[in-house]
Amino acid sequence: MNIVIFLKQVPMVTDLPWDPKTGQMRREAAEGMMDPACKHALEAALCLKDEHGGRITVITMGPPAAEEVLREALALGADLGVLVSDPRLAGADTPATSYTLSLAVRAVCPEFDLLMLGCHSVDSETGQVGPHLAEELNLPGPAYVESVQLVDHAIRVERVCDNFLETLEIDLPALVTVTTQSYQPRPVPLGGVERAFSQGEVITLNATDLRADLKRVGFSGSAGRILRVYAPRAEQKGVLLKGAPKKCVQELLSRYGDRLGALMGKDLGEAK
Amino acid sequence: MNNTANGRPQAIWVFGDYRNYFQNRVTLQLLAKARELAAALNSEVSALVFGHKVDEYVKEYIAHGADRVYVVDHVSLKYYLTETYTRLLEHLATEHKPEIILVGATNFGREMAARAASRLGTGLTADCVGLTIDEKGRFIQTAPSFGGNLLAEILMPEHRPQMATVRPGAFAELPHDNERRGEIVRLNLPPDLPPERVRLLKSRRLPHREQRLEKASVVVCGGRGMGSKKKFKNLLELCRLLEGELGATRPVVYAGWAGEPSLVGQAGKQIKPQILFSFGISGAIQHTAGINAQFIVAVNKNPQALMMKMADVGIVADANQACLALIRELRERLRE
Numbered sequence: 001m002n003i004v005i006f007l008k009q010v011p012m013v014t015d016l017p018w019d020p021k022t023g024q025m026r027r028e029a030a031e032g033m034m035d036p037a038c039k040h041a042l043e044a045a046l047c048l049k050d051e052h053g054g055r056i057t058v059i060t061m062g063p064p065a066a067e068e069v070l071r072e073a074l075a076l077g078a079d080l081g082v083l084v085s086d087p088r089l090a091g092a093d094t095p096a097t098s099y100t101l102s103l104a105v106r107a108v109c110p111e112f113d114l115l116m117l118g119c120h121s122v123d124s125e126t127g128q129v130g131p132h133l134a135e136e137l138n139l140p141g142p143a144y145v146e147s148v149q150l151v152d153h154a155i156r157v158e159r160v161c162d163n164f165l166e167t168l169e170i171d172l173p174a175l176v177t178v179t180t181q182s183y184q185p186r187p188v189p190l191g192g193v194e195r196a197f198s199q200g201e202v203i204t205l206n207a208t209d210l211r212a213d214l215k216r217v218g219f220s221g222s223a224g225r226i227l228r229v230y231a232p233r234a235e236q237k238g239v240l241l242k243g244a245p246k247k248c249v250q251e252l253l254s255r256y257g258d259r260l261g262a263l264m265g266k267d268l269g270e271a272k
Numbered sequence: 273m274n275n276t277a278n279g280r281p282q283a284i285w286v287f288g289d290y291r292n293y294f295q296n297r298v299t300l301q302l303l304a305k306a307r308e309l310a311a312a313l314n315s316e317v318s319a320l321v322f323g324h325k326v327d328e329y330v331k332e333y334i335a336h337g338a339d340r341v342y343v344v345d346h347v348s349l350k351y352y353l354t355e356t357y358t359r360l361l362e363h364l365a366t367e368h369k370p371e372i373i374l375v376g377a378t379n380f381g382r383e384m385a386a387r388a389a390s391r392l393g394t395g396l397t398a399d400c401v402g403l404t405i406d407e408k409g410r411f412i413q414t415a416p417s418f419g420g421n422l423l424a425e426i427l428m429p430e431h432r433p434q435m436a437t438v439r440p441g442a443f444a445e446l447p448h449d450n451e452r453r454g455e456i457v458r459l460n461l462p463p464d465l466p467p468e469r470v471r472l473l474k475s476r477r478l479p480h481r482e483q484r485l486e487k488a489s490v491v492v493c494g495g496r497g498m499g500s501k502k503k504f505k506n507l508l509e510l511c512r513l514l515e516g517e518l519g520a521t522r523p524v525v526y527a528g529w530a531g532e533p534s535l536v537g538q539a540g541k542q543i544k545p546q547i548l549f550s551f552g553i554s555g556a557i558q559h560t561a562g563i564n565a566q567f568i569v570a571v572n573k574n575p576q577a578l579m580m581k582m583a584d585v586g587i588v589a590d591a592n593q594a595c596l597a598l599i600r601e602l603r604e605r606l607r608e
Contacts, residue, residue, distance in 0.1 A: 036526040093395055125558055126398035128386040135390035140469035143383045161379045163292055167474040223395025223431035229417060229424045238584035240575055245589040245597040252585055263546040264490055268605050
């Protein structure tokens with residue numbers, strides 16, 4: 001079983017610093033981690049490898065620091081890490097990202113059986129890269145998969161799609177995106193990341209190595225242009241209470257206790 | 273008079289996502305928005321319906337704003353099939369060249385729209401919360417950006433069709449109008465449609481789950497501002513005292529402080545409580561998209577947090593300390 005997993009490094013914080021002039025996020029200003037959904041996809045791959053043997057290649061696209069997520073995956077049992085990194089790839093939308101990733105797969109693991117991704121990343125939640133990538137490589141590619149079993153040279157998967165529980169069977173090669181529902185990521189073994197840094201194999205590829213059509217990658221290969229980025233600034237709708245929490249809570253209940261009580265059907269009157 | 277970019281009529285298409293009808297109103301909401309856009313562009317709204325025995329939806333979409341419905345009705349389309357529907361959409365879009373295609377951001381819609389955008393060689397903006405035509409006649413998509421704390425206005429200068437997914441509930445539907453008339457265009461399956469590579473072995477509608485969180489009149493939601501998994505558990509005691517249900521944000525679910533069923537927002541539950549208590553939540557749009565509350569009490573150290581702005585009462589404090597203080601106060605008042 002020859003599995004390729006796509007990992008994304010995402011910022012550890014939700015309030016990202018950004019440059020209001022360019023509308024670009026200052027990724028370098030935040031520490032990164034492996035995207036949670038990617039961890040679940042990796043776990044699904046490790047389970048398949050545990051059961052059936054085979055080889056796991058992990059690919060990420062990002063700045064050089066994104067190598068960390070590859071090392072983490074190697075520590076957990078992946079066999080080869082591939083970092084796709086090139087300033088010309090920056091600012092890619094989801095189709096441009098998928099095009100680039102498709103070139104990386106073709107370059108390092110053209111004989112793959114199964115491609116796996118997280119169903120959506122925590123920082124953008126579009127869920128689009130998997131389906132785009134399936135089209136780039138002309139593969140069947142169900143999203144939101146909760147379990148994957150190997151049955152001869154096919155996989156049988158279960159997924160919940162808009163309130164329907166579906167059981168699907170797909171001949172390999174195929175692509176799936178995995179939810180965070182059923183595979184609980186295993187912990188990184190003690191000392192594993194250090195060992196992976198000294199021993200594990202990571203190769204780095206740039207756009208030239210990939211023979212990428214530069215008109216299809218990065219910002220210039222993306223369809224959308226950002227006109228303006230803004231923080232949704234709502235007007236303060238209600239009142240703000242400040243001070244010691246106890247005082248605030250008492251003020252909340254003395255000013256609004258009747259109203260809250262009425263909505264809840266409870267008596268929140270004065271404390272006795 | 274405008275406005276034919278590259279000599280094409282600027283037709284606006286809406287993908288008819290009729291599965292889970294009644295709960296899922298996103299197609300009707302898109303039709304209403306498409307009417308607005310069509311008025312600004314002096315163009316027309318078409319809906320697409322793929323399936324088997326789907327005439328009721330065709331009529332429904334006309335009554336809700338479609339000028340035309342393209343229907344492909346065939347027994348092989350009885351179930352939603354991603355690749356087949358993608359090919360049908362591609363086939364029709366290649367032939368008729370619509371300017372704009374809108375798809376509801378359901379699980380199926382997201383996957384199919386992404387595949388179709390790839391096949392059509394165009395871009396796709398995810399989870400739009402606003403769609404307008406500006407004074408220059410350009411289609412402007414507003415979508416959450418960078419983790420949902422920011423909004424971006426996006427333009428597609430060259431790629432056509434301009435595609436967008438739209439989250440359910442972002443727009444209001446038009447009232448059902450039985451008098452509206454529309455053209456129904458019935459099409460056969462294209463002969464060159466490749467067979468579906470994903471074999472559907474079983475598909476069953478999940479039994480109606482107890483929707484406690486969705487139906488709760490009191491919800492207590494917690495975010496990462498609660499500080500730790502242990503402190504987050506204090507919200508459970510607050511839920512007990514208020515007879516409310518527990519909700520959570522995406523980061524908290526990922527951190528394992530709460531289970532996936534507690535997730536409130538775009539990818540989780542849509543809640544409509546009488547009262548929402550929100551502890552340590554900044555108010556990313558992925559979360560607030562799931563909230564329709566009568567009265568909101570928010571607690572956050574940062575008075576500028578969006579959740580605090582949305583609140584009827586905002587308490588500027590550490591979320592866990594305020595939670596503990598409220599527990600103590602309620603115990604006294606409820607005479608426990």
